Amino acid sequence: DIQMTQSPxxxxxxxxxxxxxxxxxxxxxxxxxxxxxQKPGKAPKFLLFAASSFHSVVPSRFSGSGSGTDFTLTISxxxxxxxxxxxxxxxxxxxxxxxxxxxxxxx
Amino acid sequence: xxxxxxxxxxxxxxTQTLTxxxxxxxxxxxxxxxxxxxxxxxxxxxxxxxxxxxWDDDNRYSxxxxxxxxxxxxxxxxxxxxxxxxxxxxxxxxxxxAHRAEYRAYFDYWGQGTLVTVxx
Numbered sequence: 001d002i003q004m005t006q007s008p009x010x011x012x013x014x015x016x017x018x019x020x021x022x023x024x025x026x027x028x029x030x031x032x033x034x035x036x037x038q039k040p041g042k043a044p045k046f047l048l049f050a051a052s053s054f055h056s057v058v059p060s061r062f063s064g065s066g067s068g069t070d071f072t073l074t075i076s077x078x079x080x081x082x083x084x085x086x087x088x089x090x091x092x093x094x095x096x097x098x099x100x101x102x103x104x105x106x107x
Numbered sequence: 108x109x110x111x112x113x114x115x116x117x118x119x120x121x122t123q124t125l126t127x128x129x130x131x132x133x134x135x136x137x138x139x140x141x142x143x144x145x146x147x148x149x150x151x152x153x154x155x156x157x158x159x160x161x162w163d164d165d166n167r168y169s170x171x172x173x174x175x176x177x178x179x180x181x182x183x184x185x186x187x188x189x190x191x192x193x194x195x196x197x198x199x200x201x202x203x204x205a206h207r208a209e210y211r212a213y214f215d216y217w218g219q220g221t222l223v224t225v226x227x
Contacts, residue, residue: 001170034213036154043203043217044154055208055215087154091212095169096144096156 002026002090006099012107017078021102023071023088031067032092038101039084047086048073078104109133111143111204111218118224119194125223129187129204133216136162136182142207143180143187144214147200155200159212160187196225 003026013019023033031051036044046055051071052064061076075082083106088099115127127145134141144159159167160178168176177190187204201222205214 032211036214043220044214045217046208046213046215049208049211049213049215089154089156089213094159094167094212095171096159096212098146098154098156100153 001095002029002093002097004088004090004097004099006086006088006102008102009100010103010105012105013078014107015078015080017107019075019078019082019104021073021086021104023066023073023099025069025071025090025092028068029090029092032090033064033066033071034089034091035064035073036087036089037082037084038087044087049091075104109206109216111206111216113202113204113218113221115202115221115223117222118226120227121195121225123194125189125191125194125198127189127191127202127204127221127223129189129218131185131187131204131206134206136160136180136185136187138162140209142212144205144207144212145178145189146203146205146214146217147198148203148220149197149200152200157191157202158189159207161207194225199223199225 005024035048038044048064085103111131142161145157201220203220206216208215
């Protein structure tokens with residue numbers, strides 16, 4: 001199985017801050033990576049796929065990059081609605097696996 | 108507009124079998140390339156992929172749970188059914204069904220989730 005490791009597990013930030021979340025795969029997954037945002041009590045929301053492509057209407061302050069084993073999700077200017085937990089997921093091979101999540105909290 | 112909704116028991120006893128139904132609209136599971144997956148999330152923990160069924164009845168399961176899981180579909184009712192046998196308290200989680208994205212096994216639309224508690 002491909003293990004997905006996210007860091008940090010949590011980050012405290014202020015509105016307007018730049019936040020970067022890292023996801024590392026235990027083996028190469030090309031660009032077959034997605035990012036999801038989850039707010040408390042809600043289902044995950046699909047943000048990005050193929051490491052850097054947007055799904056539907058995702059604010060341009062979100063961006064993704066990476067390939068192989070190392071990936072990042074960046075929020076360029078944190079907004080109040082961005083406080084949530086973010087998960088990465090690899091779709092390179094079965095079994096599909098998710099990262100442990102990164103909680104973005106208000107400082 | 109794609110929507111999905113999970114239904115089933117909220118409480119099951121240890122050793123019992125859990126049956127969850129995902130009822131969806133906005134797509135057909137008889138269309139080439141379409142799939143529906145199941146993902147669960149124990150309280151306060153991360154997401155865990157369980158299974159995925161494709162339009163052509165190709166089913167994929169998490170290896171760690173494969174012996175306990177069965178996926179079936181009813182295309183006429185727009186439903187997918189997940190069965191999990193021998194339930195244990197560690198299986199307590201919110202169970203989500205989700206639509207597989209067109210281009211890869213990502214999940215672009217999710218149901219609201221249903222919390223299943225395993226307790227005697």
